[in-house]
Amino acid sequence: MLLFWGLFGLQITWMLAVLQGINRLDPGAGIKMDGEALCILLAGSGIGAGYMVCCRSEGQGAMGIGYLVLAVYLAVCTVTDRQTCMVYDFLQLPAAAAGGVMALRGCLPPECGAGLIAFALLQYLVFMRLYGKGDGMAFQICSLYIVSGGGRFESLLLHMAMAFGLLGIIQLFRGNLNKRGNLKLPVPFLPYIACTVLWFL
Numbered sequence: 001m002l003l004f005w006g007l008f009g010l011q012i013t014w015m016l017a018v019l020q021g022i023n024r025l026d027p028g029a030g031i032k033m034d035g036e037a038l039c040i041l042l043a044g045s046g047i048g049a050g051y052m053v054c055c056r057s058e059g060q061g062a063m064g065i066g067y068l069v070l071a072v073y074l075a076v077c078t079v080t081d082r083q084t085c086m087v088y089d090f091l092q093l094p095a096a097a098a099g100g101v102m103a104l105r106g107c108l109p110p111e112c113g114a115g116l117i118a119f120a121l122l123q124y125l126v127f128m129r130l131y132g133k134g135d136g137m138a139f140q141i142c143s144l145y146i147v148s149g150g151g152r153f154e155s156l157l158l159h160m161a162m163a164f165g166l167l168g169i170i171q172l173f174r175g176n177l178n179k180r181g182n183l184k185l186p187v188p189f190l191p192y193i194a195c196t197v198l199w200f201l
Helices: 002-025 035-057 061-084 090-107 109-127 133-146 153-173 190-197
Strands: none
Touching: 002 035, 002 061, 035 061, 061 090, 061 133, 061 190, 090 133, 109 133, 109 153, 133 153, 133 190, 153 190
16 A cells, blocks of 8 residues: 555656756646646546556566556546646657557567557558547557557557547537537547556556
8 A cells, every 4th residue: 555655646746847848948838737737637647647556566677667657647638638738749759658668578579569559650651630639649658558468459459439429428418419420529539548548457
């Protein structure tokens, strides 16, 4: 229990430091620590610390560190997407690096690597035209973590489908879908990516 709370505190500190750094680098961003942002950071820290504790108990401490990085990335990006409709590119590098290391350490079969390449091509050539580059990169970063845990190409597609499905259901109840099923008003998509990836890790 002590390990969990220590990791929880570490993550909150990282998240707040990154958000403060964004405000310094981009003063016009106006990232504020309101109630919603605090809830997102608390949830992200709890999930990240929980995964780390589970990995430590299974003798995979290095894998747990990757989950900490992913939790910081997704929580911070969710806050920035909710408040500014932006996902900052520099946030992707540490999350992608940690996910790549996890995937390489997993001794994955060749078809997993082929699945990652095919998924990346789908994102770049097709889906990034439907939503923002930041959302496409978030899907690709999540794909590294999903594959490192034994997920296949189908799991990556299911993650996308679940994120779109959750978005559609919530926006339908909010009356934000037109007759063609398109959004009347754009909404941040990264919160849906972050919530649904938990099913596949």
